[in-house]
Amino acid sequence: MSGNWKHIIHGFRDGFPIALGYFAVSFSLGIIAAKAGLTSGQGFLTSFFTRASAGEYGTYTLISVRAAYAEIIAMCLVVNLRYMLMSAALSQKIAPGTPWIKRILMACCITDEVFGISIAHPGYTPPSYMYAAALLSTLFWASGCAIGITAGSLLPQHVVTALSMSLYGMFVAIFIPPARRDRNVLYAVIASFVLSGICAVAPVVSQWSSGMRTVVLTIIISGVAAWLKPIKTKGDGAA
Amino acid sequence: MEQHRILIYILLAIAVTNLIRVIPMLFIKGQISNRFIRSFLYYVPYVTLAVMTFPDMILATPTPWPSLVALVIGMIAAWAHLGLLPVAAICCAIVYFLM
Numbered sequence: 001m002s003g004n005w006k007h008i009i010h011g012f013r014d015g016f017p018i019a020l021g022y023f024a025v026s027f028s029l030g031i032i033a034a035k036a037g038l039t040s041g042q043g044f045l046t047s048f049f050t051r052a053s054a055g056e057y058g059t060y061t062l063i064s065v066r067a068a069y070a071e072i073i074a075m076c077l078v079v080n081l082r083y084m085l086m087s088a089a090l091s092q093k094i095a096p097g098t099p100w101i102k103r104i105l106m107a108c109c110i111t112d113e114v115f116g117i118s119i120a121h122p123g124y125t126p127p128s129y130m131y132a133a134a135l136l137s138t139l140f141w142a143s144g145c146a147i148g149i150t151a152g153s154l155l156p157q158h159v160v161t162a163l164s165m166s167l168y169g170m171f172v173a174i175f176i177p178p179a180r181r182d183r184n185v186l187y188a189v190i191a192s193f194v195l196s197g198i199c200a201v202a203p204v205v206s207q208w209s210s211g212m213r214t215v216v217l218t219i220i221i222s223g224v225a226a227w228l229k230p231i232k233t234k235g236d237g238a239a
Numbered sequence: 240m241e242q243h244r245i246l247i248y249i250l251l252a253i254a255v256t257n258l259i260r261v262i263p264m265l266f267i268k269g270q271i272s273n274r275f276i277r278s279f280l281y282y283v284p285y286v287t288l289a290v291m292t293f294p295d296m297i298l299a300t301p302t303p304w305p306s307l308v309a310l311v312i313g314m315i316a317a318w319a320h321l322g323l324l325p326v327a328a329i330c331c332a333i334v335y336f337l338m
Contacts, residue, residue: 017324020324021322021323021324021327024324024327024328025323025327036245037241037245038245038249042245042246042249045249045253046249046252046253049253049256049257050252050253050256050257051256052256054287054288054291055252055256056252057291058291059248059249059252062248063245063248066244069247069248069251072248072251072252072255073251073255076251076252076255076256076259077255077259078283078287079287079291080255080256080259080260081259081280081283081284081287082280082283082284082287083256083259083260084259084260084262084263084280085263085280085281085283085284086260087259087260087261087262087263087264087267088263088264088267090264091263091264091267100265103264103265104261104264104265106264107260107261107263107264108257108260108261110260112284113323158335158338159335161299161300161301161334161338162331162332162334162335162338163331164299165296165299165306165309165327165330165331165333165334166327166328166330166331167327168292168295168296168299168306168309168310168313168330169309169313169323169326169327169328169329169330169331170323170326170327171288171289171291171292172292172310172313172314172317172326172330173313173316173317173321173322173323173326173327174284174285174288174323175284175285175288175289175292176314176317176318177317177318177320178285179285180318184282185282185285188282188285188286188289189285189286189289192285192286192289192290192293193289193292193293195290196289196290196293196294197293197294200294200298210295213290214287214290214291217286217290218283218286218287218290221282221286221290222279222282222283222286223279225278225282225286226275226278226279226281226282227275229278230274230275230277230278231274231277231278231281
C-alpha cells in the first residue's frame with residue numbers, strides 16, 4: 001500500500017505542470033465550445049470524458065455548423081488515431097498479469113502528455129501513477145473548458161481572440177519537435193500546410209466542412225508519407 | 240430538440256475517442272508488424288495537427304498578419320524546444336500586442 005501511495009504522489013507531481021498547460025489551452029477550447037452552443041456543464045463533461053485537444057476542437061467546430069453525426073465519428077476516429085498507436089505502445093509498458101479493467105482504465109488515461117510521462121516512467125508503468133497524473137490534469141482540463149465557456153463571453157473580444165491562439169500554439173509545440181528530429185516529419189508538416197492552405201481556397205474542396213478536409217488530408221498525406229518514407233527503426237514512434 | 244442534438248454529438252465524441260484508446264490495448268499483443276500501418280500511424284498525429292493549425296490559425300484573427308507572426312515565432316520557439324505552455328503563451332502574447 002505504501003508503494004502505491006508513492007506512485008500516486010509521483011503521478012500528481014508529474015501531472016501538475018501538465019495540468020497548468022491544459023488549463024490555459026482548454027480555456028480557449030471553451031471559447032470555441034461556447035460558439036458551438038455548449039453550456040459550461042456540457043463542456044466540462046465533454047472535456048472530462050474525451051481529453052482530446054484536437055478531437056474536441058474538431059468536434060466543437062462540427063457542432064457549430066450542426067454537421068452530420070457521421071462526420072463527428074469520422075473526425076474523432078482520424079484525429080485521434082494517434083491514441084491507437086499510443087495504446088499499442090502503452091500495452092508494452094504494463095506489467096504482465098495486470099487485470100483487464102486496469103489496462104482499460106490506463107488506456108482511457110491516454111493523452112499526448114500523460115502518455116509521454118507514462119512511457120518515460122522507468123520499468124513497468126504503475127496504474128496508480130497514471131491514474132493520478134490523468135485525474136489531476138483532466139480536472140484542470142475540464143475546468144478550463146467550463147470556465148472558458150462562461151468567461152469567454154465576459155472578456156473583451158481581442159482578449160478572447162488572443163487566448164484562442166493558445167490551442168494552435170499547443171499544436172505547434174507538439175508537431176515541431178518531431179519535425180526537427182525527423183526530416184520526413186518535417187516534409188509531411190510542410191506538405192500539410194501547403195495542401196491545407198490550397199484546400200481552404202480551392203473550388204469544390206473549400207466547400208467541404210473543415211472536419212471533412214482534415215480527415216481526407218490526414219489520410220492522404222500520412223498514406224503518401226508512409227508509402228514514400230516508411231519508418232526504419234523498430235521504435236513505436238509515438239513518444 | 241437543439242440540446243438533444245448537442246448531447247448526441249457529445250456522446251458520440253466520447254464513445255469514439257475512448258474506444259480508439261481501448262481497442263488496441265485489448266487486441267494488440269506485441270508490436271504491430273505491418274510496416275505501412277506502423278508508418279501511417281507514425282505520421283498521422285503530426286499531419287492532423289499541422290492541417291488543423293494552417294490555415295485555421297491565421298483565419299482566427301480579423302486580419303491574418305498578427306496570427307501569421309504568432310505562427311512563425313511559435314514554430315521557432317517550439318523548434319528551440321520550449322514546452323507546450325511557453326509556446327502557447329508566446330502565441331497569445333504576440334496576437335494580443337499586434338492586434
